[in-house]
Amino acid sequence: MTHYDFDTVIDRHNTHCKRTDNLVSEFGSKDLLPLWIADMDFAVCSEISEALVNRFQGHPIYGYTNTYDEYWQSIIDWQRRRNGFEISREEMTFMPGGMPALGMILNFFTKPGDRVVLQEPVYYDFKDVIEGNHRLAVRNNLIPTGDHFYKMDLDDLERVFIQQNPRLMVVCNPQNPIGIVWKKEELQQVAALARRYNVILFSDEVFGDITLFGHKHTPLATVSEDAAAVTITCGSPGKTFNIPGLKSTWLVIKNPELRREFYRWVEVNELCNANIPALLATEVGYRKCEPWLEACKKYIEQNVLYVADYCKENIPGIYAIKPQASFLMWLDCRRLGLDHNELVRFFAEEAHLALNNGEIYGVPGYCHMRLNVGTPRALLEKAMGQLRDAVDRLKNR
Ligand SMILES: Cc1ncc(COP(=O)(O)O)c(C=O)c1O
DSSP: OOOOOOOSOOOOTTTTOHHHHTHHHHHSOSOSEEOOSSOOSSOOOHHHHHHHHHHHHHOOOOOOOOOOHHHHHHHHHHHHHHHOOOOOGGGEEEESOHHHHHHHHHHHHOOTTOEEEEOSSOOHHHHHHHHHTTOEEEEOOOEEOSSSOEEOOHHHHHHHHHHHOOSEEEEESSOTTTOOOOOHHHHHHHHHHHHHTTOEEEEEOTTTTOBOTTOOOOOGGGSOHHHHHHEEEEEOSTTTTTOGGGOOEEEEEOOHHHHHHHHHHHHHTTTTOOOHHHHHHHHHHHHHOHHHHHHHHHHHHHHHHHHHHHHHHHOTTOEEEOOSBSSEEEEEOGGGOOOHHHHHHIIIIISOEEOEEGGGGOGGGTTEEEEEOOSOHHHHHHHHHHHHHHHHHHHTO
16 A cells, blocks of 8 residues: 655745745744644645646646546546535536635625525634625524534524525535534435525535545535535535645536526636646546545544544643544633633744634634644644643643
């Protein structure tokens, strides 16, 4: 079996990398271990880098480029094989990113002032894109299950649909920041309600390939006829193969009524025009890099277990929730006895760690932080040591 190296620490400073080079603008100091924004610190699978080098060195013209059959087929085959998701070319379009896709969908299917449902805590850019486009985010927040996990509040969802009359709902499937893999039954209920109340579902499945500990991703559009009728699926090889900077995203809309005009609008405005590295890396990733992904997931699982155990043994004030998917961990810090602003300051100024502030994911993120464990173990060990020492100093104050 090929050995993949996830242990080598690669210095990302001064490469225009947001994670390292935005520390001062985001956290006020450059002297922090960066474990925030959701990309990984691992080199991509060599098949991807070799294909890109060969293309760029082998042929010196980088002109206007079509999408091509092998590109589409690589997505179709991957979804069929891994998720049992049957899709065809005419149901798909290329998009230059998940949030650009959401922005386009909001602009096409809704109007200013329309309501869009979010289930917080959830990836903060959804709210920013919704509100930045002058739509109104309304909440159907997740509810804690008592065992440090969360579930959907489906009774409340029906109430929100009736009372708020939203046009769209974002389903983060799998969920970020907690890393929840939604069950088929939950998704079926959401889809049935959406159909009944005429709500389009934007299913963000960019973490669908990074399921952990035996959990299995269920594409929302596969769970029922209702789901197929109302769902816009947004997928990407970005998280899967650690290539989010290449801006390669695809949409699937099964319902021809829903997609026809939208895809025409996207095309005339040239919003689905692809670029050479995005197409090539996507195709090569889906075709050749599955073993890399499986090895990467094993490495992430070990990192997750390490952090969960480390907190249990050394930092009892922090409970690190094990995700079912993603390389992100939701840290419940309520038992540290700090208020949220103190907590955010504590992580940056005392522990010298750059983590995402839990409150950007919504009100339920109070006294929570999000830790990115898609990083070499050595860095994670250093980070946990810094955190333990800072917590110990806090106790002795
Ligand atoms: C759930 C989720 N969706 C979408 C994105 C961003 O997608 P893109 O970079 O393709 O806009 C992220 C990035 O972290 C994410 O966590």
